Amino acid sequence: MATLIGRSGAGDDLIRKLHDMGVSRSCTTIKQVMERRDAIDRIIALERERQERLLEREMKMLRSGMKKYKLLDPLLFFSKNKKSEEYLKRIDHLQANRDAIIENSLLYLYREKDILDRLTREYRSELKGYYGELLVLDTLERLSDDYYVLSDVRLTREFGHKFDGKMLKSARVDHVVVGRKGVYCIETKNWNLKWKNEDRPTPGEQARRASYLLYRYLKYTCNIPGVRVMSIVLYTNTTVKGKEDFVRFLRHEDFPAYLEARQEILSDEDVKKIVECLKDRDIRFDDTLPEKDDEREEAAADLKLVENASGGEMT
Secondary structure: OOEEEOOOHHHHHHHHHHHHHOOOOOOOOHHHHHHHHHHHHHHHHHHHHHHHHHHHHHHHHHHHHHHHHHHHOOOOOOOOOOHHHHHHHHHHHHHHOHHHHHHHHOHHHHHHHHHHHOHHHHOHHHHHHHHHHHHHHHHHHOOOOOOEEEEEEEEEEEEEEEEOOEEEEEEEEEEEEEEOOEEEEEEEEOOOOOOOOOOOOOHHHHHHHHHHHHHHHHHHHOOOOOOOEEEEEEEOOOOOOOOEEOOEEEEHHHHHHHHHOOOOOOOHHHHHHHHHHHOOOEEEEOOOOOOOOOHHHHHHHHHHHHHHHOOOEEO
């Protein structure tokens, strides 16, 4: 079994969003959220019973206090306000507004129920992304124990520069697989139609950008020269096969066989050093090159190395 570090980024994002909207913070996984959605009606019923018991207990205490002050009030002739009357008014208020008081105490659960009822409709794409990452993570976990799988790795550079004609400063990687057979930057997609979103990079572009940023970090900040970072897109439920230069598109269950066929290119020491550099998973770095005449040529060579590591045009 591979060593897992981190968990699904799509799931964590959705959990944070649901917490902000009012879903119980006791739910820290999507599984717990779905279980709470199925149980929310029972939770509301139990909380209503609890609030009724609390109300009964308060009224019992008020009646006891009222009996006590009925005896004391005649003796406290100098007091303008009769305590027994105050207790009686409070009891009358609770009896008259009993249902409204209980329902008002349940408002937060009604709001949560509404959010949970809308979960599979309004957050369908987020849930699909999460379930896709779980499928991929399950596949990656079955790799041999000399592999490391780091999930939800975030890379941010101090200074961005253009890559493929677009500014590149940060990237978020679904999974990074590290072993003696190299470093694999994996983008997970759980989709069943062709990519049509013109406002966002394609899955292949996302993988290439993240791979290049990861390569720069490992080379210039971690001082691991010559490391190769392969761009991989793993899809889970589609018959539409991606095709982009320098990116390998695979079904998630085919990745172990693809990995098995590759040659070993890293030593155990290199693997441990790379994992150590990535284990925090939220990485900020400055890979600014020293000023020199061939800086542009070196950057171009870096890009070529990353592209060549993926084996050229792949489908």
